[in-house]
Each structure stands twice: as C-alpha cells, then as structure tokens.
Amino acid sequence: MALARNRRSGRNVDYWPGFVDALSTLLLAIMFMLTVFVIGQFILTREISGKDEVLNRLNSQIAELTQLLALEKSNNQDANDMIATLQASLAAAESDKSRLQSLLDQGSGVSDAANAKIAGLSSDLEAEKQISAKAQNQLALLNQQIAALRAQLAAVEEALQVSEAKDKDSQARIADLGRRLNVALAQKVQELNRYRSDFFGRLREILSDRDNIRVVGDRFVFQSEVLFPSGSDELNDAGRQELAKLASALLEISKEIPDDIDWVLRVDGHTDDVPIKPGGKFTDNWELSSARAASVVRYLISQGVSPDRLVAAGFAEFEPIAEGETPEARAQNRRIEFKLTEK
Incomplete structure (x- = not known):
C-alpha cells in the first residue's frame, strides 16, 4: 500500500523542475553574453x-x-x-x-x-x-x-x-x-536551448516510469543505483537498458542539430561523502566517480553516439545536491548527470 501511494504521489505534476530549467537557461544565456562582452573588451x-x-x-x-x-x-x-x-x-x-x-x-x-x-x-x-x-x-x-x-x-x-x-x-x-x-x-544559445528542451522532453517520455531518473535544472539525473552496483563502475543490465534509450533519443535529436552548433553531451559522475574502503578497486571517490562517467561514455559510444560528442568528468562527493548525512541525502548525491551543452 505504501509503495502504491508513493508511485501515485511521484506522478503528480511538479512545476518546479520546469521553472528551474527556464531559470537555468536564462542564467546560461546571461553568462554567454557576459563572456562575449569580456572577450570584446579584451580585443578592444x-x-x-x-x-x-x-x-x-x-x-x-x-x-x-x-x-x-x-x-x-x-x-x-x-x-x-x-x-x-x-x-x-x-x-x-x-x-x-x-x-x-x-x-x-x-x-x-x-x-x-x-x-x-x-x-x-x-x-x-x-x-x-x-x-x-x-x-x-x-x-x-x-x-x-x-x-x-x-x-x-x-x-x-x-x-x-x-x-x-x-x-x-x-x-x-x-x-x-x-x-x-x-x-x-x-x-x-537559443538554438541549443531549443534542442536541449526537445532532448529532455523525449527523455521524459521514454524514461517517465522511473522515479530515480529526473530532471534537475538543465541536467538529466540518473541515480547511481539505476546504473551500477554499489562501489562498482560496471554497468548492470537495467542500466544498459536505460542508457540504450538515452542513446536512441540522443541519436535522433543529433540529426536535427545544425552542423555549426558545436555541442557535446557531458556525463558527470558524483558520489556520496562515504570514504572508499581500503583494499578495493578504487582508492577514493575521485576514481570511482570518474570511472563511472567513463563507463557510461563508452557504452553510449557502443550504441552509436559519436565519441567527439561526449565528455566524461568525475566530481567525487564535492558537488552534492542534498545536504546532510542521512541515507536519503546520500542516495540523491550518488548520481550520474547528463547535460547537453556547447564545447
């Protein structure tokens, strides 16, 4: 019964991600304009x-x-x-x-x-x-x-x-x-934002049945448990299935993006703040987050995504989206983020 209630509440309309998405897009445009202004001032x-x-x-x-x-x-x-x-x-x-x-x-x-x-x-x-x-x-x-x-x-x-x-x-x-x-x-910037919105919209459609896959601002977020076993950088079967859907949507939208827009899909690996146990495959969370991001990039390449359109980065535990040391907060911080952006 509790699980059913959680699933019904999870499908309620949540306007907050859309608002954050619009606000983030506006901030991105402002940052680009400021960057151009600084470059122009430097040249002048x-x-x-x-x-x-x-x-x-x-x-x-x-x-x-x-x-x-x-x-x-x-x-x-x-x-x-x-x-x-x-x-x-x-x-x-x-x-x-x-x-x-x-x-x-x-x-x-x-x-x-x-x-x-x-x-x-x-x-x-x-x-x-x-x-x-x-x-x-x-x-x-x-x-x-x-x-x-x-x-x-x-x-x-x-x-x-x-x-x-x-x-x-x-x-x-x-x-x-x-x-x-x-x-x-x-x-x-406006063109890329439009294609980003289309890409995220298609991902929402094909991945809408997963509560642990969501949109945060201008990023699509997968909880690590969807893709990897605990402490591992090896993709599980369920993770491959979800990434295959993402790769299909990316290949479809990439055909519509003009050639003069130099875009990439950035894959960011994040962990919680629990230290890695000694003696394992990884010495710290830096290695784990980077290895997970690289595993996702390699799998997307195997699904036909061009390597020059992918970037892998690891952030360890230093970019949390949930504060605190509760199991729920740490679960949210263990994630893989996808962001469609310019090089």
Whole structure:
C-alpha cells in the first residue's frame, strides 16, 4: 500500500523542475553574453593599446623635431646677429677708409704712417668681407636645414592624422564585430536551448516510469543505483537498458542539430561523502566517480553516439545536491548527470 501511494504521489505534476530549467537557461544565456562582452573588451583594449603606442611614438618624434627646429631657429638668430655685427664693422671700416683717403687726396701732408693705416684698414676691410660672406653661407645652410625640418614635421603630422583616422575606423569595426558576435552567440544559445528542451522532453517520455531518473535544472539525473552496483563502475543490465534509450533519443535529436552548433553531451559522475574502503578497486571517490562517467561514455559510444560528442568528468562527493548525512541525502548525491551543452 505504501509503495502504491508513493508511485501515485511521484506522478503528480511538479512545476518546479520546469521553472528551474527556464531559470537555468536564462542564467546560461546571461553568462554567454557576459563572456562575449569580456572577450570584446579584451580585443578592444589590445587594439587601443597598440594604437596608443603608435600615437605616443609619433608624438615623441614631433617633440624631438620641435626641439631641433627651435635649436635651428636659435642658431639662425645667432648667425643673423653675427652678420649684423660684421656689417656694422664693415660699414665703420669703410667710413674710416673713406675719411683717410679723402685726407690723402687733399694733400694734407699725411705721413707714411697714415698711408700704412690706410693699407691696414683696407686689409681689415677685405677680411671683414670674407667673414661676412662665410656667415651668409652659414645662414643659407641653416635656412635649408630649417626648411627640411619643417617638411619632416609636416610629414609626421600627416602620418599622425592618418593613424588617428585608421584608429577610429578600427574601433568602429571592432564595435560592429562585437555586436554581430553577440547576436550570433545569442542565436546559437537559443538554438541549443531549443534542442536541449526537445532532448529532455523525449527523455521524459521514454524514461517517465522511473522515479530515480529526473530532471534537475538543465541536467538529466540518473541515480547511481539505476546504473551500477554499489562501489562498482560496471554497468548492470537495467542500466544498459536505460542508457540504450538515452542513446536512441540522443541519436535522433543529433540529426536535427545544425552542423555549426558545436555541442557535446557531458556525463558527470558524483558520489556520496562515504570514504572508499581500503583494499578495493578504487582508492577514493575521485576514481570511482570518474570511472563511472567513463563507463557510461563508452557504452553510449557502443550504441552509436559519436565519441567527439561526449565528455566524461568525475566530481567525487564535492558537488552534492542534498545536504546532510542521512541515507536519503546520500542516495540523491550518488548520481550520474547528463547535460547537453556547447564545447
């Protein structure tokens, strides 16, 4: 009588798993969107940092050229000052020469010393003229250098403007790429969620007569006792029958999933918190949970499921779904979970 009541109560409509399934799907979509945002931010930061380095290098070159231009301008000013001084000296010498030559022409009884002074002034005048010509050449050379520096500065500024324009275009393309990537990933998540719902719906239909097989969030959960004897990783006959049904449903739904959705069925092994007894096949619960997950994967492969669509993982006792140390709680924690997800 008690067993009958339990079976009737087990078939009551339970809306909680469906609510958890919808909530988990929403959380998965949000996590994907956050992941895409972080990737986009990383790519954008790397692109911007590279452009900043180019801009900094160009700004450094502009600063150097500006300093050189200022130095050349200073040298140019010095040369102009020297030329002005030489020209003033030249004018004064020419004035002295003219004055002395006038006195000589007037026959004012200028002595030989005056003639010598005139000769010396003439010699100094020629020397001043040579110095002035040299200064003029130096000034012309400085002007040429200043013109070359200005041309180089203009080229650098033009290159900087081109770089800034490319940087803006690159940032715009990165932003557009991020938006398109977000849309594409959201579409893939929605598609996979739809196929996951179809897969779980079919599993519910073919496995609905088992009270120890249920849906928890986005996972299909088999209690370990359905598949394995206690402490073993060898599938029992009943477990093979149930896994054969699961493999059939997976093969059927896999034909409908588009090739561009890179999906896998993840098989997770879990144990309770009771330590493994020494001397057995397994040294701890890690080995037991991993071996059970691997046994399930190998059996699904034998039923025709592609190996590249399966993943086995062991979690030992560290992912419990029921708290406490009661036999009921430990029985719930001993389980194999199936989750249809992306690689």
